[in-house]
Amino acid sequence: xxxxxxxxxxxxxxxxxxxxxxxxxxxxxxxxxxxxxxxxxxxxxxxxxxxxxxxxxxxxxxxxxxxxxxxxxxxxxxxxxxxxxxxxxxxxxxxxxxxxxxxxxxxxxxx
Amino acid sequence: xxxxxxxxxxxxxxxxxxxxxxxxxxxxxxxxxxxxxxxxxxxxxxxxxxxxxxxxxxxxxxxxxxxxxxxxxxxxxxxxxxxxxxxxxxxxxxxxxxxxxxxxxxxxxxxxxxxx
Numbered sequence: 270x271x272x273x274x275x276x277x278x279x280x281x282x283x284x285x286x287x288x289x290x291x292x293x294x295x296x297x298x299x300x301x302x303x304x305x306x307x308x309x310x311x312x313x314x315x316x317x318x319x320x321x322x323x324x325x326x327x328x329x330x331x332x333x334x335x336x337x338x339x340x341x342x343x344x345x346x347x348x349x350x351x352x353x354x355x356x357x358x359x360x361x362x363x364x365x366x367x368x369x370x371x372x373x374x375x376x377x378x379x380x
Numbered sequence: 381x382x383x384x385x386x387x388x389x390x391x392x393x394x395x396x397x398x399x400x401x402x403x404x405x406x407x408x409x410x411x412x413x414x415x416x417x418x419x420x421x422x423x424x425x426x427x428x429x430x431x432x433x434x435x436x437x438x439x440x441x442x443x444x445x446x447x448x449x450x451x452x453x454x455x456x457x458x459x460x461x462x463x464x465x466x467x468x469x470x471x472x473x474x475x476x477x478x479x480x481x482x483x484x485x486x487x488x489x490x491x492x493x494x495x496x
Contacts (some may be wrong), residue, residue, distance in 0.1 A: 286489040292487070310471075310492075312487040314487070315486070353433070366477050368485060369426075370424040372421075
């Protein structure tokens with residue numbers, strides 16, 4: 270079983286729509302959670318950390334459900350510029366800083 | 381925000397040659413850097429953890445004699461792909477952990493390696 274699993278999509282949505290997707294992780298002792306964004310042929314860029322109480326950053330909302338071991342990302346009022354692959358990233362252990370990446374969820378926002 | 385650079389951004393080489401990739405943290409000191417590899421449509425796979433002043437820690441299945449890592453200063457880590465073969469063609473990305481304690485990492489722009 271993979272340490273981090275994501276629905277690869279693609280999610281194809283019109284501008285202004287809301288899109289949401291989840292990611293599951295296998296290690297219940299995982300410590301830190303992040304969403305990264307990766308554009309085609311580019312490096313990942315940190316979108317937001319995910320906190321236990323859930324958090325928002327503008328149009329982006331992240332949630333963590335430790336009991337079910339999943340995190341989610343919701344994008345409101347989608348923009349064309351939101352088209353990208355969103356990577357779910359988990360720090361599995363507290364004694365190192367190694368990150369495990371999901372394969373990514375592709376979102377395409379169309380005009 | 382923190383900036384990490386990589387050089388070169390892409391390289392094409394013949395099979396059997398060695399390729400050196402540099403990763404630099406430009407505005408902070410990084411005691412720990414990470415090297416990843418990403419094949420098309422796949423997730424980033426951690427290859428090794430590079431620690432300043434000590435030996436790198438390699439992930440299972442990554443040959444340390446094939447992928448030489450040197451982290452000689454707090455702002456520079458290098459990855460050398462020795463005797464590269466076509467199956468080593470990939471997108472190599474480094475990242476650095478910021479000393480401010482955040483768990484997130486800052487990624488370099490990546491190096492595309494094509495071995496002919």
